[in-house]
Amino acid sequence: MSTPDTMRRAGRPGARLPVTARPPAPPRPVPARMAVRDVVRAGGSGLRSRPLRVFLSALGIAIGIAAMVAVVGISSSSGENLDRRLSALGTNLLTVTPGQSFSGDRAQLPAESVAMIGNLPAVESVSALGKTDAKVYRNDHVPVQQTGGLTVSAARADLPGTVGADITDGRWLNAANGRYPAVVLGARAAAQLGVHRAGPEVQVWLGEQWFTVVGLLAPNELVPDLDSSALVGWTVAERELGFAGRPTTLYTRAEESSVPEVQAVLGATANPENPSEAEVSRPSDVLAAKEATDDTLSALLLGLGGVALLVGGVGVANTMVISVLERRSEIGLRRSLGATRGQIRTQFLAEALLLSALGGVGGVLLGIGVTGGYALSQNWPSVVPVWAMAGGIGATVAVGGLAGFYPALRAARLPPTEALATS
Amino acid sequence: MIRPQAVRTPRPVVELTAVAKEYGEVTALRGADLTVRRGELLAVVGPSGSGKSTLLNIMGTLDRPSAGTVRVDGHDIDALSDRELSALRAGTIGFVFQQFHLAPGVPALDSVADGLLYSGTPRGQRRAAAERALRRVGLGHRLHHQPHQLSGGEKQRVAIARAVLGDPPLLLADEPTGALDSRSGAVVIELLNELHEAGTTVVVITHDRDIAATLPREVRVRDGRVEHDSGVRQTPRAPVPQEAAR
Structure with a gap:
């Protein structure tokens, strides 16, 4: 009766069937796949009808994401600002100080150490400061104890080129004025001594005699010691201030690519007899360490942002639960139109994801705005890393998925007759 | 849709055999038998609590x-699994409800287009079909109106267009005139008659015996049983083969 042939013909339009025979069972119905655009549209339809509620629950998410993006953005902007400053200052400056000898005394660097470092292959320039015991005062009436923490050092003529010191007024010590009682003041030293400009008539009381201020230095970020120094010529220091001619700090610019190699041999080169005594440091590292953003604080703020995001997620879950309760008859209608449980689940999950993605995008924009505003106020470059933005959106999608999962499951499990009965 | 026109006795669309339904202690149906053939228009009539809504829910899967x-x-x-039943509803059964079930704020055209949302039809085709369906129910001038801008009768016609x-x-209408005044109700019944004449199988659930009396076949339900079946009154057909209702 039901040969394969008749079965095949039965499906065709106009196929004749014996009146008394039950037609062969038709193929089992298969649900059609919904296009992604239709899923998104169905998910969005629930949002469009309740704009205020959507705005408020998206705002919860947005605040959390904005907090996290802003924390990352501000710390990146600060880091970028530091990087730019460092690259302007140069990261290839190395300093050598005598350190302490084995017996605990202040060690000394040999007078010829400058020349020896200058002979190293990758060294671009080298210069030195030698601290003297002299003190500097505004005039000869100031009590001796009131040094103001200022030091007097002998400086080699090539110091500004090596450390990158800028002269704001007058000029630097040179072969000519370096023999005479001439002094160049660091920024803080000048302010403390009440000196605002350089000139032949401007004098300070230094080492029991008058020195003429020939130049003023700009504040130096890389070598802050210069700010509180009064710098005199090497020769005049030896002649007038009892300076022994032994450098107390060596400044070396190494080739950018060979900084670590130079750093490794610098101590031994400066003080071959006691290489362990010499202390070598890289001022840019010190500056970076000092200015690096406080990781603990950032982590704390990031954690707070995370908590805000979590609270936002709870808000989304709440909105979705209410949405499912309110829209039982819509669920029933959609089931009657042929939606499978899975399609109902997908619709509500899509709605939750859209809702939190809305908050995520808003939060990222808000976070970029906060970062931009803060960076502007600090005169920093504004940087928000792409990973932070992507991470922010990704986090909201995860939160939305978690928050929407249970309500979507409940919506899908609702029997169609029960759903239709409520209205 | 495949419609074997050449068959003398149309194939049954719905066959219920000794169907019972209990909700906990409550028995809604106790052994109901009913066969609906392609192209029929029938009323299932009965007082509230007679089990006619349960009958519709079961006919509609x-x-x-x-x-x-x-x-x-x-x-x-x-x-069939729940998934397969959903697919069956998507392709085989249209529903019309007393409460219309039109989403607030959604234009008529989009509401109607959703009738094919789960059938895998692309959106452009859905909207084109929706416009045709709305014109067919006489609402060509109301395509972009939202439910609150439509009268009750118009809302029900939108719902019918969607179905x-x-x-x-198979078109199942559950108290389609229940929320309407008699004039709008008459328009809706007239529309169902037109659909029937165009070949659609229509089952109308109603408690209104006057409406039931105007339809070609009337099935009275009481206490969960089919109490009376008028059979097809206007165009007599060959007797129902018993094995078809096995």
């Missing part, structure tokens, strides 16, 4: 019976 056999468009409901969008072999 929205609910499964506690006992008995249900066949819809040749499919044994018992053998017949995919040209389903």
Whole structure:
């Protein structure tokens, strides 16, 4: 009766069937796949009808994401600002100080150490400061104890080129004025001594005699010691201030690519007899360490942002639960139109994801705005890393998925007759 | 849709055999038998609590019976999973409800287009079909109106357009005039008659005996049983073969 042939013909339009025979069972119905655009549209339809509620629950998410993006953005902007400053200052400056000898005394660097470092292959320039015991005062009436923490050092003529010191007024010590009682003041030293400009008539009381201020230095970020120094010529220091001619700090610019190699041999080169005594440091590292953003604080703020995001997620879950309760008859209608449980689940999950993605995008924009505003106020470059933005959106999608999962499951499990009965 | 026109006795669309349905202690149906053939227009009439809504839910595969056999468009409901039942509804059954179930704020055209949302039809085709369906129910001038801008009768016509969008072999209308005044109700019944004449199988659930009396076939339900079946009154057909209702 039901040969394969008749079965095949039965499906065709106009196929004749014996009146008394039950037609062969038709193929089992298969649900059609919904296009992604239709899923998104169905998910969005629930949002469009309740704009205020959507705005408020998206705002919860947005605040959390904005907090996290802003924390990352501000710390990146600060880091970028530091990087730019460092690259302007140069990261290839190395300093050598005598350190302490084995017996605990202040060690000394040999007078010829400058020349020896200058002979190293990758060294671009080298210069030195030698601290003297002299003190500097505004005039000869100031009590001796009131040094103001200022030091007097002998400086080699090539110091500004090596450390990158800028002269704001007058000029630097040179072969000519370096023999005479001439002094160049660091920024803080000048302010403390009440000196605002350089000139032949401007004098300070230094080492029991008058020195003429020939130049003023700009504040130096890389070598802050210069700010509180009064710098005199090497020769005049030896002649007038009892300076022994032994450098107390060596400044070396190494080739950018060979900084670590130079750093490794610098101590031994400066003080071959006691290489362990010499202390070598890289001022840019010190500056970076000092200015690096406080990781603990950032982590704390990031954690707070995370908590805000979590609270936002709870808000989304709440909105979705209410949405499912309110829209039982819509669920029933959609089931009657042929939606499978899975399609109902997908619709509500899509709605939750859209809702939190809305908050995520808003939060990222808000976070970029906060970062931009803060960076502007600090005169920093504004940087928000792409990973932070992507991470922010990704986090909201995860939160939305978690928050929407249970309500979507409940919506899908609702029997169609029960759903239709409520209205 | 495949419509074997050449068959003398049209194939049954719905076959209920000794269908019972219990909700806990409450028995809604106790052994109901009913066969609906393609192209029929019939009323299932009965007082509230008679089980006629349960009958509609079971015919529409929205609910499964506690006992008995249900066949819809040749499919044994018992053998189909929930997914397959959903697919069957998407392609075979259109529903019209007393409460219209139109989403607030959604234009008529989009509401109607949703009638094919789960059938895998692309959106452009859905909207084109929706416009045709709305014109067919006489609402060509109301395409972009939202539910609150429509009268009750117009809302129900939108809902009917949505139900017949995919040209389903079976249209189930649950108290379609229940929320309407008599004039709007008459328009809706007239529309169902037109659909029937165009070949759609229509089952109208109603408690209104006057409406039931105007339709070609009337099935009276009381206490969960089919109390009286008028049979097809206008165009007599060959007797129902018993094995078809096995």
